[in-house]
Amino acid sequence: MAKTVKMADIAKEVGVSVVTVSKALTGQKGVSEAMRSRIIKLADEMGYVQPAAASKSEDKGRNIGIIIHDKHFTKYNSFYMQMYQLLSSELGSQGDFAMLEIITHDMEKDLIAPKVIKENKVQALILQGEFSKEYCDFIKEIMGDLPVLYLDFADESGRDVSVISDSFYGSYYMTNYLFEHGHRDIAFVGSPLITTSITDRYLGYVKSMMEHGVQVRPDWQIEDRNKTTGIIFEPDKLPLPLELPTAFVCNCDLTAGVLIRRLEKEGYSIPEDFSVVGYDNYIYPGACDVEITTYEVDMPVMVQNAVGYLNALLKGESVKTGMHIVTGHLVEKSSVKALG
Structure with missing residues (x-):
């Protein structure tokens, strides 16, 4: 074949x-x-x-709901909009319609259903980006037997289909990269437990630190966002420890950009004074003046896989539940300086 x-x-x-x-x-x-x-x-x-050309399904013109939390649409954060554009294009290429609805913090907190569900407009739903467990359970209940798929975060129960990037090993590789460049005083910038992906990236960082015999310092686990809203801090709100490391592992490129701008306001230069690595390989143009070494998420493959699994679910075919992990790769740019 x-x-x-x-x-x-x-x-x-x-x-x-x-x-x-x-x-x-x-x-x-x-x-x-x-x-x-x-x-x-x-x-x-x-x-x-193209996947659309390969498909033999005659059941076209379906309405596919896509919901995204409004915390993912802050000033410089358009990673999820790019992912949505790819998703909408992939669905459109096979004759389906993407119906986007933004979910507010209050809608999530008060368990208010999206209009696309209340008005029976969709045949399936994609939750793109992290939502609370309570809201996910609520959505699954009101969707009934209609397919629900998670994109870029995982269903905690493992009973549904989730498509995610390799957060744990991606962060592990990025931390190893800093060790390879002579760094041992390494901080993590991100708020674990706010999202599963940040938690996985923190644990990948911890694994690398442990394997290199370096103690993880509590003051070098730096919170990067509001724990209530999930919105990433502006540079002047990002806390810095009294004693600074030589390098930082950031849970995403947006946070890396915020950190770099904060350090620059303090009079430092990157990578001359500090090395910084990120995750995603995506940041809004103009958000940072340094090219960030990062772990690139294979967004097109994640989207293609998600649509493929959704098609199978809509046809009533069996799809393995749980996490379907899409690996990425390290992209070297100019934010890391080798020591000694």
Whole structure:
């Protein structure tokens, strides 16, 4: 059987990211016409088949609800909007309709159902980004037998389908990277237990520290967001310890950018004075003046997998419940300085 050509194969041949290939093949902005033509031509030559073209389902034109918490739409945080755009494009390419609804903090706290569910407008629902366990249980109850899928966070019960990135090992690799560059005084910037992904990234950091025989210092676990709202602090609100480490592992690039701006306000330079690594490989243009070394989330593959599992659920097919983990990779930029 011939090997199925994936976007990653095309990206490797061209020497660009999977996100660039996805944008080129789905007609999105952010790719030059010359690069778009090159990618489309190579995709044809390699025999790449878009998921929509490969699908034989006649059940098209379905309404797929997508709910996202409004805490993910703060000033510089558009990671989830990019993910939603990919998701909407993937669903649209197979003839389905994405119906987005933003869930407020009060809606989540008071267990208020999204309008797309109350008005019976959707055949399935994707929860994109973290929600409380109580709200997830509430959503599943009112959805009844209709499919529910979690994207970029995990269903705690393991009874539903979740598509997540490799947060634990991604953060573990990033911390190891700092050790490889001579650092031993390393802090973690993030609020564990606020989301499962931040908790996993903190535990990946702890694993690396333990394996290198370095004690994890409580004052070097730096909170990066409001514990009630989940909104990331502005630079002047981000707490810094009295004694600073030489390097910081941040739970996401947005937090890394906030940290860098805070340190710069204190008169420091990155990476001359401190090294910083992040997670996601996505930050709003202009949010930070330093290119952040990071762990790139394979967003297109996460979206493709989520849509594939959702299609199977809608057809009544069996899908393995629990977490479906999509690995990423380290991207070296200019925020880390080797010591000694």
